[in-house]
Amino acid sequence: MSKKNGLSNKQEDKWEPKNFMLEATTIWSFTDRGNWATHNGQYRGNWSPYIPRNIILRYTNKNDLVLDQFLGSGTTMIETKLLERRGIGVDVNPDSILLAQRNLNFSRNEKYKPKIYQADARNLEFITNSSVDLICTHPPYSNIIKYSNNIEEDLSHLDVDEYLEEMKKVSDEAFRVLKDEKYCAILIGDIRKKKHVIPLGFMVMQTFLNSGFVLKEIIIKEQHNCKATDYWYKKSIEFNFLLLAHEYLFVFRKPKSEQKKL
Numbered sequence: 001m002s003k004k005n006g007l008s009n010k011q012e013d014k015w016e017p018k019n020f021m022l023e024a025t026t027i028w029s030f031t032d033r034g035n036w037a038t039h040n041g042q043y044r045g046n047w048s049p050y051i052p053r054n055i056i057l058r059y060t061n062k063n064d065l066v067l068d069q070f071l072g073s074g075t076t077m078i079e080t081k082l083l084e085r086r087g088i089g090v091d092v093n094p095d096s097i098l099l100a101q102r103n104l105n106f107s108r109n110e111k112y113k114p115k116i117y118q119a120d121a122r123n124l125e126f127i128t129n130s131s132v133d134l135i136c137t138h139p140p141y142s143n144i145i146k147y148s149n150n151i152e153e154d155l156s157h158l159d160v161d162e163y164l165e166e167m168k169k170v171s172d173e174a175f176r177v178l179k180d181e182k183y184c185a186i187l188i189g190d191i192r193k194k195k196h197v198i199p200l201g202f203m204v205m206q207t208f209l210n211s212g213f214v215l216k217e218i219i220i221k222e223q224h225n226c227k228a229t230d231y232w233y234k235k236s237i238e239f240n241f242l243l244l245a246h247e248y249l250f251v252f253r254k255p256k257s258e259q260k261k262l
């Protein structure tokens with residue numbers, strides 16, 4: 001093991017995915033979730049680093065400023081640092097902040113070490129209007145996975161109706177901080193309650209459209225290695241429903257101010 005940052009020498013050589021190619025279609029599927037640099041799948045509900053890598057490479061240039069206001073374990077910020085973009089990561093949970101800081105503690109590209117804030121995605125007052133080049137983020141899916149026990153601002157405690165109301169504040173704030181003509185990518189999945197699907201993905205998509213964004217892409221992301229699969233497989237047979245195996249990656253554009261009035 002290297003003493004410097006807790007990475008094995010083997011991992012230290014592994015700063016990039018092998019044979020990486022940008023996704024070219026609207027269906028994304030990563031059977032190998034990606035474990036280069038400090039990426040690992042241990043934080044429950046973290047996303048594959050292939051997602052932010054694709055989004056960052058497609059929609060930004062070197063030195064651009066990227067925001068992830070639902071930081072989690074820091075996957076997006078690891079990618080901004082590796083890809084030489086400036087980053088701002090935000091999360092309400094102090095445990096997530098600590099974990100992300102640990103994951104970001106590697107020696108490569110120290111100049112691009114992101115700024116990390118313990119704060120609420122609904123109130124990014126420390127970020128000025130129209131200053132961010134890309135938003136690349138992954139909020140809780142209502143209360144499907146709870147990320148904390150007693151953090152009041154944690155949106156993963158909210159039922160669908162309240163969650164959507166609060167996500168409107170998130171999307172308004174995202175719209176405020178993003179520069180005109182820049183992109184906001186958000187991963188979100190549907191949920192199932194009482195044997196029926198709640199199309200949370202499209203509900204959140206509409207919330208962002210209501211804030212003034214326009215839709216650039218809808219990407220279907222196939223889900224792999226869902227930790228609850230065995231349990232849900234049995235339930236799906238017992239109650240005759242299909243297992244949800246996809247999420248949506250919505251890419252929005254913030255239109256130019258003049259266009260908004262048209």
Ligand SMILES: C[S@@+](CC[C@H](N)C(=O)[O-])C[C@H]1O[C@@H](n2cnc3c(N)ncnc32)[C@H](O)[C@@H]1O
Pocket residue numbers: 043045046047048069070071072073074075076090091092093096119120121122137138139140141147153154155156
């Ligand atoms: C789906 S996880 C993000 C996982 C991340 N993409 C990763 O790869 O590790 C959602 C995160 O949102 C955070 N969160 C919940 N409510 C929040 C809020 N109001 N403001 C900022 N972060 C919040 C949770 O603490 C959790 O870490």
